[in-house]
Amino acid sequence: MGGGFATLLYKEVLRFWKVGAQTVAAPVLTALLYMLIFSHVLEDHIKVHDIPYTAFLVPGLVMMSMLQNAFANSSSSLIQARVMGSIVFILLPPISPREFFAAHVLASVIRGLVVGAGVLLATLWFVPLTFAEPLWILAFALTGAGIMGGLGMIAGMWADKFDQLAAFQNFLIMPLTFLSGVFYSIASLPTFWQQVSYWNPVFYMIDGFRYGFFGVSDSSPWLSFAVALGCLLIVSGITLNLLERGYKLRD
Amino acid sequence: MTAAIRIEQVSKRFGATQALDRVDLEIGQGEFFGLLGPNGAGKTTLISALAGLVKADSGRLAVMGCDVQNDYGAARRQLGVVPQELVFDPFFTVRETLQMQAGYFGIARGQARDAWIDEILDNLDLTSKANANMRTLSGGMKRRVLVAQALVHRPPVIVLDEPTAGVDVGLRQALWRFIRRLNEEGHTIVLTTHYLEEAESMCTRIAMLKAGRIVALDTTRNLLSRPAVRMLRVRTDACLPADLGAGPMQEDGWWIFRFENFSEIETRLARIRAAGCTIVDLEIGKPDLEDVFLKVMQEQEH
Numbered sequence: 001m002g003g004g005f006a007t008l009l010y011k012e013v014l015r016f017w018k019v020g021a022q023t024v025a026a027p028v029l030t031a032l033l034y035m036l037i038f039s040h041v042l043e044d045h046i047k048v049h050d051i052p053y054t055a056f057l058v059p060g061l062v063m064m065s066m067l068q069n070a071f072a073n074s075s076s077s078l079i080q081a082r083v084m085g086s087i088v089f090i091l092l093p094p095i096s097p098r099e100f101f102a103a104h105v106l107a108s109v110i111r112g113l114v115v116g117a118g119v120l121l122a123t124l125w126f127v128p129l130t131f132a133e134p135l136w137i138l139a140f141a142l143t144g145a146g147i148m149g150g151l152g153m154i155a156g157m158w159a160d161k162f163d164q165l166a167a168f169q170n171f172l173i174m175p176l177t178f179l180s181g182v183f184y185s186i187a188s189l190p191t192f193w194q195q196v197s198y199w200n201p202v203f204y205m206i207d208g209f210r211y212g213f214f215g216v217s218d219s220s221p222w223l224s225f226a227v228a229l230g231c232l233l234i235v236s237g238i239t240l241n242l243l244e245r246g247y248k249l250r251d
Numbered sequence: 252m253t254a255a256i257r258i259e260q261v262s263k264r265f266g267a268t269q270a271l272d273r274v275d276l277e278i279g280q281g282e283f284f285g286l287l288g289p290n291g292a293g294k295t296t297l298i299s300a301l302a303g304l305v306k307a308d309s310g311r312l313a314v315m316g317c318d319v320q321n322d323y324g325a326a327r328r329q330l331g332v333v334p335q336e337l338v339f340d341p342f343f344t345v346r347e348t349l350q351m352q353a354g355y356f357g358i359a360r361g362q363a364r365d366a367w368i369d370e371i372l373d374n375l376d377l378t379s380k381a382n383a384n385m386r387t388l389s390g391g392m393k394r395r396v397l398v399a400q401a402l403v404h405r406p407p408v409i410v411l412d413e414p415t416a417g418v419d420v421g422l423r424q425a426l427w428r429f430i431r432r433l434n435e436e437g438h439t440i441v442l443t444t445h446y447l448e449e450a451e452s453m454c455t456r457i458a459m460l461k462a463g464r465i466v467a468l469d470t471t472r473n474l475l476s477r478p479a480v481r482m483l484r485v486r487t488d489a490c491l492p493a494d495l496g497a498g499p500m501q502e503d504g505w506w507i508f509r510f511e512n513f514s515e516i517e518t519r520l521a522r523i524r525a526a527g528c529t530i531v532d533l534e535i536g537k538p539d540l541e542d543v544f545l546k547v548m549q550e551q552e553h
């Protein structure tokens with residue numbers, strides 16, 4: 001990869017870092033609020049997999065924040081640049097579709113990890129956590145954020161207006177992340193909703209990620225990882241194909 | 252020698268609009284070339300196709316012999332484009348913007364890069380704004396930064412899509428001095444503008460585009476010597492035959508006639524004399540590019 005990739009990655013990271021209050025601090029605060037409210041309401045009543053509810057909740061919230069922010073990063077970067085027209089600055093140079101893809105996805109992963117780490121650090125103050133299998137934690141964090149970074153690119157290329165992007169976010173990303181077992185174990189769901197959850201790829205990302213902390217989960221981490229990896233390949237393949245065809249960028 | 256720009260049979264359609272219709276154009280290295288045409292003629296579309304911002308439906312385009320599709324890396328490295336739209340990235344300062352742009356072209360950080368950026372800033376009178384955020388610049392200054400961004404990788408071929416729109420007189424002259432110097436140093440310059448006197452004084456060769464087709468392509472000198480609509484100004488002792496086809500009388504007894512052939516002058520003057528009027532003063536306007544342009548565009552109507 002040439003200098004174009006490194007610069008584009010640097011620019012994408014700088015872009016969110018310069019407005020860190022909005023792109024990092026705000027999502028950390030949101031996650032903390034979820035945490036306070038749900039743990040206040042449910043802590044005394046529920047244990048999941050024999051884990052106190054607050055502890056159970058933390059990895060789910062961390063992963064959800066990572067996924068949402070990885071998506072937000074690439075999608076908002078692309079749609080802003082397209083709407084403002086400044087996208088030409090990265091279309092005129094000899095940046096290949098692969099470099100273009102890699103820089104945007106990697107920046108999204110970095111934003112996801114920064115936000116995720118922020119949520120984790122903030123919650124560690126009042127929730128003791130275990131880190132049973134850190135490699136799984138890392139593996140799911142990277143694949144999950146990578147998938148969402150890629151999906152964000154697709155949405156950012158497809159949407160012509162900000163409200164179309166918001167629709168993509170509200171009708172696809174939000175339901176998928178909320179209905180994925182962030183706030184509960186799907187074992188507690190009625191059978192029908194359990195079956196539905198097994199079709200939600202985000203469920204596997206959160207379940208696998210949680211496995212890394214507690215060593216227990218609803219489904220096997222290997223299965224979850226296979227699903228996550230499969231999703232990453234599919235999303236990456238589609239994104240690269242769109243970029244190579246110049247979909248909406250070089251029409 | 253390879254052509255700086257070679258465009259062969261390029262067509263592009265947007266929905267019902269035929270933006271480009273089998274355009275053929277070859278521009279040699281070191282030329283100062285003008286691309287003229289009314290709004291919507293297809294100038295920007297042609298430039299976008301050349302820069303890879305738009306995919307042509309058919310035909311081939313090459314920059315310094317490098318195909319813009321198959322060999323896009325090399326083609327883009329040879330090309331600097333100043334876009335028509337006033338676009339900017341609000342997150343960065345002027346200097347960051349330029350450093351970033353250099354980076355996209357794979358130019359490593361270092362003294363050479365920074366010295367060239369300083370030189371561009373100086374030539375475009377932007378030095379005092381180097382650390383200002385893009386958002387805080389005036390429209391004309393943003394335009395200058397766009398020019399700077401196009402030059403940051405020292406491209407041999409530079410395309411400027413209306414670089415002087417909204418730029419004040421002082422900078423316009425400074426900009427042209429800078430562009431002319433780059434041309435003298437061997438850079439190929441392609442320019443679109445609606446200020447035809449600019450094109451007339453700067454460009455050695457000109458293409459006129461209308462509705463996606465090239466309707467005139469010649470050296471500026473040849474274009475100017477084409478029979479075009481010229482202007483005859485006559486001052487009489489305030490009387491004039493009514494059916495002579497002059498416009499309304501101007502101040503001080505001046506009348507204006509438009510003509511294409513000099514033979515038309517003689518008949519007009521003869522009729523003025525025959526009507527018993529006396530000619531006090533007389534001027535023949537030299538045609539400028541604007542006259543030629545209007546004539547070429549008019550001819551296309553029929």
Ligand SMILES: Nc1ncnc2c1ncn2[C@@H]1O[C@H](COP(=O)(O)OP(=O)(O)OP(=O)(O)O)[C@@H](O)[C@H]1O
Pocket residue numbers: 265266268269270288289290291292293294295296297335
């Ligand atoms: N992205 C697009 N979608 C649809 N139509 C387009 C698009 N871009 C250009 N056109 C149309 O193609 C034609 C040529 O436009 P173009 O911008 O190339 O003209 P131009 O010669 O640069 O005009 P101007 O002097 O106003 O800049 C116009 O009719 C324009 O409306």
Ligand SMILES: [Mg+2]
Pocket residue numbers: 294295296335412
């Ligand atoms: Mg234009």
